[in-house]
Amino acid sequence: MFGLTASQILGLSVIAALVTTVGNLLATWLREFLFVRSFERWKDRRTLLSVFRKYRDPMILAIRDLQPRVKQILADYPTNFLRLSVLEQRPRQLQANSADDPYYKRYRLISTVYRLCAFLGWLELYRQEVTFLDTGQESVNKNLEDQVNQIRQALANGRLNTEPDWRSWSDRLIFREEQRAIGEGMITGIDPRAVMGYGAFHALFERADAEMDADADDELWWIRVACSFFLDLERTKDFRRSRLEKMQKHLDAIEALLDSPSIAYRPAHVWRLPYRALRSASRPSRSSNPTPRN
Numbered sequence: 001m002f003g004l005t006a007s008q009i010l011g012l013s014v015i016a017a018l019v020t021t022v023g024n025l026l027a028t029w030l031r032e033f034l035f036v037r038s039f040e041r042w043k044d045r046r047t048l049l050s051v052f053r054k055y056r057d058p059m060i061l062a063i064r065d066l067q068p069r070v071k072q073i074l075a076d077y078p079t080n081f082l083r084l085s086v087l088e089q090r091p092r093q094l095q096a097n098s099a100d101d102p103y104y105k106r107y108r109l110i111s112t113v114y115r116l117c118a119f120l121g122w123l124e125l126y127r128q129e130v131t132f133l134d135t136g137q138e139s140v141n142k143n144l145e146d147q148v149n150q151i152r153q154a155l156a157n158g159r160l161n162t163e164p165d166w167r168s169w170s171d172r173l174i175f176r177e178e179q180r181a182i183g184e185g186m187i188t189g190i191d192p193r194a195v196m197g198y199g200a201f202h203a204l205f206e207r208a209d210a211e212m213d214a215d216a217d218d219e220l221w222w223i224r225v226a227c228s229f230f231l232d233l234e235r236t237k238d239f240r241r242s243r244l245e246k247m248q249k250h251l252d253a254i255e256a257l258l259d260s261p262s263i264a265y266r267p268a269h270v271w272r273l274p275y276r277a278l279r280s281a282s283r284p285s286r287s288s289n290p291t292p293r294n
Contacts, residue, residue, distance in 0.1 A: 056258055058195070059122045063255045066115040070248045073112070077241055078233035081105035082112065087209065087231070113227045114201045117186050120226075121195035123148065124183025147253045152176055154246040155229070161239045171239040172229045182222045 073079055080086075080100070091103040098104070153160070155174040163169065174182070188196045196204075205227075208220035233240060 054192075055122070055126060059126075060255060060258050062115070062119045062122050062195070063251050063258075066119050067248065067251050067255070069112050069115050070244050070251070073230075073233075074241065074244055074248065078235055078238070079108075081108040082230045082233055083109075084231050087227070109227075109230070110202060110205050111198065112230055113205065113223070114198055116229075117182050117201065117223070117226050118195050120179050120183040121186030122183075124180055125187060125193060125195065127180070127183075128187075144254065144257050147250045147257065150250045151247055151254075152179060154243045154250070155179060160242065160246075165237075166239075169237045169239050170232075170234045171243075172231075174225055174229050178222065178225050182226055185220075185222045 073082070081104075083105075086102070086105045086109050089102045089106060091101075091106065094103045095101055156176045156179065158171075158173055161169055161171065186195045186201070187193055188200070204220060205223055208223040211218070211220065229240070
């Protein structure tokens with residue numbers, strides 16, 4: 001045929017068979033490996049974007065709740081509501097629309113503690129479920145991690161006060177593991193998990209306050225640790241003022257990073273989670289008698 005010998009025809013047949021086999025193998029590889037992996041990466045990005053939306057917004061809201069309270073404390077330092085004497089009073093309701101009302105002052109004390117605990121709660125959820133907040137941009141990730149670490153140091157580092165007479169200063173600390181314990185105590189639910197609301201926290205706070213002198217298991221000790229950090233601020237020589245100023249600075253920085261348009265609105269900039277975390281995520285004006293401020 002066509003002047004070809006039998007051996008040549010056989011050789012061409014083998015070559016054609018090899019080309020067909022290679023073509024089939026290449027098509028199978030493209031379909032089963034390349035295309036499937038591309039589809040899986042797309043699904044992973046969608047999952048990660050869902051995780052990003054799940055945690056980013058609550059974190060920003062927690063920061064925006066805590067920020068104004070810290071600023072108010074610093075502006076009125078020391079405040080009239082972060083006092084042990086206020087904690088010892090238990091008025092049942094508001095008596096006057098006044099910042100000096102005992103019920104209102106106690107509310108502000110408890111809500112201040114709640115806002116700090118809620119912020120630490122969301123940080124702990126990040127740590128447990130997604131290892132760490134990852135924006136998809138290495139420089140932003142490092143800056144964000146540094147800012148969070150600075151807040152933890154502001155609460156926990158006992159060597160920040162470098163004054164020669166630092167021993168005579170008033171100060172309180174919340175150690176790093178205590179911060180994590182506070183965060184753990186604030187987490188509720190199973191699927192999904194979240195940070196408890198103010199109502200549930202208020203009930204726990206009242207229980208912790210009532211059990212302070214009682215002979216009972218001290219399972220709510222973490223609430224008292226958080227509360228103690230704020231109590232009885234002093235006008236002079238109180239290093240907690242510096243700690244709150246440091247906290248305010250880094251809260252502002254974290255909010256700016258999380259609220260950056262390049263992170264908030266671009267699907268590519270999502271968290272790169274480890275496989276274990278990915279599987280977990282895929283399962284589920286001032287006056288002498290001012291009116292109260294939130």
